[in-house]
Amino acid sequence: MIIRDTHTGYGLITRLFHWLMAIAIVVVFGLGYWMVGLDYYSPYYTLAPDLHRSAGMLLLFALLLRWAWRLSNVHPGDEELSRVERIGSKIVHEGFYPLLLALLVSGYFISTSEGRGIDVFGLFTVPAVVSSKEIGQATGLIHKILAYITMAVAAVHTAAALKHHIVDKSRILKRMWSGPA
């Protein structure tokens, strides 16, 4: 079992981060989209936001760990890509980190903008760092916009991976699934 990334593929840690976070991000997005339309008397009216906030905070911690992991590992080569694909994948891969950071932090500010922390699955509380209605108001819209941008970038990322796998018959998707050759 290869733990670290190599020049030919991704190690176990990166692959776990990638797939678990990919699933969580899509689920938490869907949850967020659904919960904001819930009726006041829906049985999920308080549960859905609780889960959304909790999962969001775990995603924030996971993102920071993953970012550190990425920076401390070598990256598999991208020689088989065209120049356009190489630039595009670079933007998407590098861009995901600040985008997700902004998305998760903006969500954090919505809930903590009046000085109350976020309870994570009843296990611990992430403390608030500000008390400002203006921040709470501004980050609401920002969070929504960033969420849609994230889904759009994820869609591009998925389409590109499938294109490399199906059309180009390259190992790009496989190396994120089964590790270095």
Added chain:
Amino acid sequence: MNPRTFSAVALGLALFAGAPAEAADYTIDSKGQHASVNFRIKHLGFSWLVGRFDTFNGTFSFDDAKPEISKVKVEIATTSVNTNHAERDKHLRSADFLDVAAHPTASFESTSITPKGDGKAAIAGKLTLNGVTKDIVIDAERIGGGDDPWGGYRQGFSGKTTLALSDFAIKKDLGPASKSVELTLDVEGVRQ
């Protein structure tokens, strides 16, 4: 009390009969925060949810002898709605409730004041909230007034009214127990 010039936005509240003088102009002491605009609404019919508007200003004119010539005007920044809960306040600012982006200011301006005796009065006026202007009546009571320890002169009142959410185009359904909200204004004015 000395005669005073009326300001354009003077406002008055009820008062004892018998005191001397003419209506004087007062500015609501929002600087020293001896004033508050509070509301409460039933939560599921189980309890009262209490909130307030943190930012507002107003003026009134007041005459002990002739409370009916008093006037009052208050402007409230709806963005300052505060129920001590970030997500709820964000929801209250949204189009589901106060739509503060479209209607950042709520206001009340008296049209007539009917003394009820014993320091009480009915203040009729126009309340503009969520872009809707409606005639309402505030039941007001004079709490007290006189020289303050710092060289000023003050009058204080408490007023209360009940608003139906639907009257002000607030469509969000909070359930059968929460169709109306009680509004309470506790204001102290400093004579100008």
